[in-house]
């Protein structure tokens with residue numbers, strides 16, 4: 001196992017076996033990390049080790065393997081707590097991912113919503129941060145209010161004070177847009193929400209892979225993310241919630257683990273965080289997520305961010321070489337996510353033709369149909385960069401786009 005102490009791209013890439021292969025006869029260029037990131041070998045090794053040596057169910061306590069599995073699983077919770085600087089391990093709830101995390105929160109908060117109450121979401125949200133709120137609104141008679149964005153794909157910050165009123169109960173906003181790459185000024189937004197007595201829910205799915213997040217500094221009520229975008233396995237994600245907020249929420253699902261005592265006369269619920277974790281949890285996935293976070297801990301994060309921004313600047317500098325290329329999302333503060341269109345070419349054709357050259361991007365509506373409607377496009381092509389990408393990857397993308405453009409337009 002290599003240990004990366006500084007930002008050394010060759011050493012980093014040697015930790016990702018999957019990147020070292022040919023696709024359609026060409027070396028793979030993976031530019032779809034915003035959909036799901038690749039996992040370093042250390043994550044795969046940790047999962048493998050867990051299943052080979054420690055596998056058992058957790059919280060049962062009757063034998064050594066069970067104790068080991070429980071220790072592994074709970075130490076992953078401690079690792080996440082530390083990674084996002086939550087005040088207590090009680091505030092870290094495991095879910096299947098961001099989607100389930102938002103559903104858990106929306107379901108719980110909907111119990112205290114009344115007809116006419118308002119929920120603010122922005123126009124740049126992923127469906128995972130729209131639909132659970134619409135469902136909560138349908139159940140309760142609450143109303144969704146939409147926060148607009150400008151042409152660059154930034155929130156219209158002036159609008160927030162007009163949106164917040166005595167009926168506003170919840171503000172659900174993404175930290176980073178999966179389509180536009182925009183980094184929203186969440187700390188300031190939360191401050192305004194808090195001053196208005198509004199509960200803040202932050203979708204951090206696209207933020208945590210790119211920069212350090214401190215939930216206490218942000219002061220948000222809830223923060224959610226998925227492991228698989230954070231270089232960990234699929235099937236696990238996190239709800240961070242302030243302890244008092246989580247205490248006030250009813251359980252999400254009923255079953256084993258989440259109870260204190262069950263009888264036909266009535267059931268009492270377990271303490272935090274277990275109150276929200278019904279059934280056997282995703283144990284090996286937690287182990288893998290811990291390994292991913294530890295891996296990131298060995299990288300110089302400032303150097304990593306500089307590397308990613310360098311890749312994005314290089315990409316930006318080459319846009320003018322592709323006739324008819326139009327960027328969707330030109331915010332001032334962005335993570336390295338580039339959504340684009342090329343005149344005369346359908347996004348899905350761009351994706352297919354790049355794949356023939358070994359280059360993986362994503363195309364379509366990116367689970368953000370209202371945003372597509374806003375820009376009046378059916379979809380976009382999207383190249384998303386991670387710290388394991390190189391300048392050569394950026395150049396391969398642009399050389400590929402130029403070739404496609406010449407062939408088909």
Ligand SMILES: Cc1ncc(COP(=O)(O)O)c(C=O)c1O
Nearest residue numbers: 097098099126128178205206226
């Ligand atoms: C901003 C954002 N929110 C939520 C999600 C949903 O995440 P998951 O599918 O892991 O639940 C995604 C996934 O692309 C996302 O980009």
